[in-house]
Amino acid sequence: MCYSGTKGITSNAVHMLARDGLIDYDAPVAEYWPEFGCNGKGQITVRHLLSHQAGLHKVVHLVDQLPDILDWDLIVSRLAKTEPDFHPGTANAYQAVTFGWLVGELIQRISGLTVPEFLERRIVGPLKLDGLYIGNADTQMHRLPDFIGLPELQRSGAGPLSPDYHIPFWVRSGPLRDLWRRGLSPKNAKALFSHPAFWKACLPAMNGVATARSLAKMYAALSLGGELDGVRLVSEEIVRKAAEVQTKRADKVIFYPLHWKLGYHRTDAFLMDVPEAFGHFGLGGAGGWANPALKLSLGFVHNSSPFSITGQTRTVMMTAAVYESLGIYKGVCHTLRHGPIVDLVPKRS
Numbered sequence: 641m642c643y644s645g646t647k648g649i650t651s652n653a654v655h656m657l658a659r660d661g662l663i664d665y666d667a668p669v670a671e672y673w674p675e676f677g678c679n680g681k682g683q684i685t686v687r688h689l690l691s692h693q694a695g696l697h698k699v700v701h702l703v704d705q706l707p708d709i710l711d712w713d714l715i716v717s718r719l720a721k722t723e724p725d726f727h728p729g730t731a732n733a734y735q736a737v738t739f740g741w742l743v744g745e746l747i748q749r750i751s752g753l754t755v756p757e758f759l760e761r762r763i764v765g766p767l768k769l770d771g772l773y774i775g776n777a778d779t780q781m782h783r784l785p786d787f788i789g790l791p792e793l794q795r796s797g798a799g800p801l802s803p804d805y806h807i808p809f810w811v812r813s814g815p816l817r818d819l820w821r822r823g824l825s826p827k828n829a830k831a832l833f834s835h836p837a838f839w840k841a842c843l844p845a846m847n848g849v850a851t852a853r854s855l856a857k858m859y860a861a862l863s864l865g866g867e868l869d870g871v872r873l874v875s876e877e878i879v880r881k882a883a884e885v886q887t888k889r890a891d892k893v894i895f896y897p898l899h900w901k902l903g904y905h906r907t908d909a910f911l912m913d914v915p916e917a918f919g920h921f922g923l924g925g926a927g928g929w930a931n932p933a934l935k936l937s938l939g940f941v942h943n944s945s946p947f948s949i950t951g952q953t954r955t956v957m958m959t960a961a962v963y964e965s966l967g968i969y970k971g972v973c974h975t976l977r978h979g980p981i982v983d984l985v986p987k988r989s
Contacts, residue, residue: 775840860930921955
């Protein structure tokens with residue numbers, strides 16, 4: 641499972657539409673989704689959505705009961721009516737869950753295809769990927785492993801998904817309530833991940849399923865200027881635009897400055913700045929990145945506990961190992977002693 645690494649996959653679809661001339665990063669979202677333009681959202685652009693600067697990160701007010709998040713039309717209609725939390729472009733707040741509905745609805749409105757259909761026809765099929773799904777992974781339950789720290793996957797005979805969803809009593813007031821409302825934290829999150837309804841639903845922010853090989857191959861196309869094995873996903877110009885940092889502010893949701901790009905974030909090694917690289921990772925480090933400067937990509941998935949604190953360090957440590965194997969990164973001790981290495985392309989004699 642890719643968890644939030646799914647957002648990188650979804651973002652690729654938007655960039656493919658940009659390459660086709662069907663979407664403009666600086667156009668108002670309401671130009672493609674008219675109902676979206678009410679309640680102070682008329683100035684929100686596609687760029688704002690992709691770089692988490694739209695102020696539409698809160699989820700609790702969109703969900704009355706847990707099964708609601710599986711109802712695409714319901715959530716999208718509620719998002720269209722909601723008000724942004726801040727003026728677009730003045731701050732950034734990680735759209736941990738809403739990103740999928742916001743960007744996914746754009747893809748559907750413009751292409752006429754659902755996100756799963758778009759991926760299959762435009763990315764998975766042409767690149768001959770061996771496994772990459774959003775919204776129809778229930779057909780691949782036999783390939784899904786059980787996840788450590790989560791209930792056993794209900795591969796058949798599952799009952800209805802429990803509607804239980806609430807804010808615990810200990811965060812019902814004060815600043816903790818605001819923190820809770822920054823993202824989706826249903827009481828039965830673990831049960832949700834093990835239910836087949838979750839794998840069938842289209843949640844382009846968090847329920848992508850892929851092999852590491854498929855993720856790496858998708859990002860390989862981006863690392864090579866948008867084309868791999870004769871299949872062009874995007875143009876070199878689109879790759880450059882997608883990799884441009886949109887904001888370096890600290891994030892209102894996760895506090896750390898992730899240097900949001902267009903659908904991606906920074907993908908640094910430990911104590912090492914890698915400005916050319918871009919990608920997206922989720923819980924436990926699942927996800928991938930592309931580095932066009934080195935024509936290099938990486939994909940990683942796992943079945944360990946998504947709630948492991950140490951698991952979140954996998955991304956930077958693996959990235960460091962990759963660069964160290966190329967003789968670019970000299971290790972943590974060297975970096976602490978001499979400072980970050982920012983010139984990643986080895987100088988040729």
